[in-house]
Amino acid sequence: MERMPKWADVILTPLISLVLAFAISALVILAIGESPVEALKVMVEGALLSSYGWGYTLYYATNFVFTGLAVMVAYHAGLFNIGGEGQAAIGGLGVTLVLLYLPWPHWALALPAAMVGAALFGALWALIPAWLQARRGSHIVITTIMFNFIAAALLNYLLVNVLRPQGSMDPASASFPPATHLPKLSDMALGLGFEWGKNTPANITFFIAIGACLLVWLLIWRTRLGYEIRALGKSEPAAVYAGISPTRIIVIAMLISGALAGLMAINNVMGEAERLIFNAVEGAGFIGIAVALMGRNHPFGVFLAALLFGFLYQGGGELALWTTIPRELIIVIQALVILFTGALDNMVRMPLERFFMAMRKRGGA
Amino acid sequence: MDFATILQIVDSAVRLMTPLLLACLAGLYSERAGIFDIGLEGKMLMAAFTSASVAYATGTVWLGLLAGIGGALALSLVHGLASITFRGNQLISGVAINFLAAGLTVLLGQKIFGLGGRTPSLEGDARFHAITLPFAENLRGVPVIGPIYAEVISGHTVLVYLAFALVPLTWWVLYRTRFGLRLRAVGENPASVDTAGVSVTRMRYAAVAICGVLCGIAGAYLATGISAGFVKDMTAGRGYIALAALIFAKWRPWPALFATFLFGLMEAVSNRFPDLDLGFVTIPSMFMNALPYILTVIILAGFVGRAIPPRAGGEPYVKER
Amino acid sequence: DPALIFDLGGKFDKSFNEAAYVGAERWKAETGGSYKELEMQSEAQREQALRRLAETGANPIVMTGFAFGEVLGQIAGDYPDTKFVIIDMVVEKPNVQSIVFSEPQGSYLAGVMAAMASKSGTVGFIGGMDVPLIHKFECGYSQGVKATKPDAKVLINYTGTTPAAWNDPVKGGELLKAQVAQGADVVYAAAGGTGIGVLQAAADANILSIGVDSNQNHLHPGKVLTSMVKGVDNSVYDAFKAGADVEPGIKVMDLASGGVSVAMDDNNKPLVTPEMQAAVDAASKGIIDGTIKVHDYMTDNTCPVQ
């Protein structure tokens, strides 16, 4: 028997938490001498009230879906993958190599190949920490943190010394050939005969992200591998009793996790920048942690949380762009959202439970 | 490499390891009590900001130190509230605190000083200065010991000595006092502490508070000890490195000293030899900069083995579900 | 109205974004006009910001940093009536003015001063992230040093490989100490917020430092030998002043045009000996009239000295 109805748990609680987070954010905005109402208006208008805003919101959300799923899959295996940042960055390298060094007649051919490149490189970057955890017991939290730094160093080196076209100031690779440019959602809309999200970076990867959510859901809850991943994540002795090899599952789960993080590069590197730039991931790997945890480690939750963060990113960007509010305010709002919906959720849930228990007693009496 | 160079590198390592050591010990108290803390970074950052601001405003670095402790303590309280009182997810809370500090410091700094999140540079009594230990100069001539004393041991700010003194102190508190016994117990099996008639909540809050104080000192050291003012994001990942050192040290004080020294040393070495010329190949600066991280992984994999965290770590203490 | 877009470092980076801001503010104070300003949040916003500004009628649109180059090249054609000004990058479009600075020339002068001020014969350079732009500074500086004191040694450090490298004064200070330990007594910092720590540590160690981008001589009067000033503020000021009539094309801001210089003011007066001033003047003259060739690292990714 549950203490409160499921809908209250999965919808009401986060909603109230969100409201609390925004209320405190409003106080912060007041404290720095700006108008919260104005700020909210700019954010909502800039992120949600135009196809243009959505074009950006969905673009950011796509990034977060991938990194969120990456954290989620590892989490189900009992592993805390902080390395999404590095894995996504190296995934970008994979995309770049595929697109720059192989000739592609059409994006539809380039895309699957680039996906393989992204996933493969991301997975490889997760492999060493995974293997060290499985065989040597080296704490995956440290090793993945270290691998983020190492990835940054490696990319820095490659971009400056290897991939950078001669004479270019930018530590970035050459642009990908036009044939590999992915269709934007705006182009697709035009193809269907209406104008939507002109000049926004949201692209076909968004659908791949949705597909990834579905596949991850199937993987975790519908396949034997998923069953074994979850079993190991919950209890290692039990998994061993059932004949599940922890080493194997740790390595596989991390490979999948790294591959998902790497796949993000399809969106930001292939879809948006259309070349590899330094720090292309821009912290999405870390946002992925929040997205996974807030999404309760369920793909649907991850999707919703990614949308929320996409909104915060885009709305916050608008705020920074068009008002005098410093862009750091967005970081504060993000922090408050993470805090209230992710860590202080019981502050809302406990009284709610009491409320529903009381209701039930009255109903039962 | 001559003796003088080695001394200079070790001297630099001592300065660089100090914030790591303080943060590492901070994490040690918290995690030994069963509260995981990836928010060390954020707390240090907040402390760096509050300490620099108050030191600037008052011109007194000691008030700055107090303010730094206060700033970190405030975030500790948030973490305590989330992970102890409301039994929230400690990892999420830590992540949120890191974001919160990164945003708030710049927001407040910009509001107060208008320098884009920087504080003005600190001068005179508004910062900690290096102290020369007695006889440092007189003894310099003594072979071996003299230079070591004068170069490496003498000539740091008071916070460096404090950090080093905290290592034996922490050891003593942990293993020789009632408080330490209960602290360790509450991180291993909170129910045992509860049924022994001691409040788990109070113990954990105490641990989290100590963690805040130490992070506060670490942050104050960054802004008023080793440099002279706050710059946004100036912790530059040191909180994560401290966390790595903590796991490396398997949550014990003396190994924590060793682990943070190793990190400091590796950074000092890569500072000193930006392009290491090995004769047949020159290692580019990017890789020398990444050296501490690469070596950490190698050492971890090769020599440290399985690190078992405090058994009740990361889990809120729940009696009635 | 004109508009100004700052790169990811942010408006208060103590470096060239800040210099651009200063120029815009000066224009505002003098003309009483108003301008729009934007700070980048993420890479994806570059295009968004440019397009939105262009669509709202801002003209000219000034942006700082080479990272805008790619995007500007793609979108400039969509807004033929808008003038764009990009700093630190060349974008060849009919409505774009590209302003590039001869950092190597300015750095060369800084190197001349460093070499003369150094008693030990060892000078230092501390860069932020290891990227080509910073190598331009480093290489010009080294050339100046070597031209003045051929047997002088130049110590070179970069702060890191992540964007944190621009905001790590602690590491900056520590790098400076490491260089001092190796004998450096003049150090040139081209590292944004990290440079603050370098200058501070230099003042503490009682050696001389050289600032970058804006005039940083005042930060530690009497301890900062000079600053290699990029006239970003003037460029922005000029662009704003010209308004919609900004001349498209490439504008090279070098010593001759006063685009780069070494700052001389009351703060560093006691440090600059007459001989030093003479050497700087001679070197400027040589660079301007072409008798001294300062190699630009970017042309071939190599530096002739070291």
Added chain:
Amino acid sequence: MTARSGAENMAPAIELRGISKAFGPVQANKGIDLLVPRGTIHGIIGENGAGKSTLMSILYGFYRPDSGEILIGGKPIAITDSLTAIRAGIGMVFQHFKLVQNFTVLENIILGAEDGPMLRTSLGRARAELKRLAEEYELQVDPDALIEELSVGHQQRVEILKALYRQADILILDEPTGVLTPAEADHLFRILRGLRDEGKTIILITHKLREIMEITDNVSVMRRGEMVASVKTAETNPTALAELMVGRKVLLRVDKAPARPGAPVLEVRDLRMVDADGVERLRGIDLSIRAGEIVGIAGVAGNGQTQLLEILGGYPEPGAKLAGEITLKGQPLALKGSDARARRRAGIGHVPEDRQVEGLIMDFTAWENVAFGYHDAPEFQNGLMMDNAAIRADAVGKIERFDVRPPNPDLASKNFSGGNQQKIVVAREVERNPDLLLIGQPTRGVDIGAIEFIHKRIVALRDAGKAVLLVSVELDEIMSLSDRIAVMFDGRIMGERLPEQTTAGDLGCLMAGVAPSDQDAEAGA
């Protein structure tokens, strides 16, 4: 009884009035009254989940009651936390010990009862006091040993010493004998009687009616959160108690026909094992089990039974070195590495000793756990996916046949009582009809209703011609269920006995490592 007088001393040691406690929607205790006279041993029995532990935890201040009143020595007292309870002279040994595993005995003893802020003085005093207590009550333990190195029996001693060190007048023991050998249990009861004779009051929770009859003065029975009866032990009998407890008639004996053993199913020859720390755990085990027989392995926990089961189940602990031969139905089994999966396919079922740590994923639903270990079985697959519908349907059937309560396959396993969790595991393993069933501690902590059921199913499996290897520390269980008994001590089989030709005393000797006399050896051969 002690001969103290005075009105206060006549007051009962403990009186509970109308104690109620709900955990969310679960009403664990409903208006409970209880009276425990001073200087008596009071038994409490009841099914799994009846609310016994909850009630005692309330008395000890671990939980707070929703309503009700507690009187100690006739005086009402608000027990808000364990500290108040300790001050009121109450000590409790929990069903699941509350010890810090990597602390020494001494550290555990003084935790929360230190003399001052420095440990040194406390440790010194505690060491002396411990020595005194150990001598007075025959509760020897090494004060400097780490808890994780101690056997469960010794851990329990530490818990009792903890209470005595705090000068408890009232001692609560929650299922203390569940993990003890008969000898250890006898020893414990001697101590309890001694304590009672000193005037201390003892509350004892147990599932074993024999123990109730043997040692208690009074007994109370709980069912579904209510106190259904309190009687003098002398005035009742096991059958009546069992009926009160379960609410129906219970068969307390195992009813089974004589075994008709067939061909050997499992042959173990000279099995040796050295664990990762270099300790020799098995020192040459020879064992043979035939179809249609139950071989029981008796022994004090920690004498290699766990290792034997793990090796047969195909998952020896990592780093262990194995030697010897195992054949199943004539086929040799590989000793290398771990392959629990292959063992299952080969026809070995395994009910592990610890259902909560190994046998179940506590966060999985019941239906998911019913496939656990067999999740790769062909009938549970549907192409690339798992056939969750098939698994669920299978689970519903098993839950029904094994009378798992509540019969809700979607409930998380942690929300079932221990007995019902055990039924889930047994259902899963038994219904696969394995040729060989390994079964460890099948009824630990399980109430008598469930014990009866589980025993029946094990016998039915045997009667279907399957081999069963039963490991249990319950001598009663071993004696009544086994067709043949082997006793393990220190990694060896000390001897084999037929249940009808041996006694508890005889087995106890073997379990203690005392070599059998010549006569016995002949009987065993």
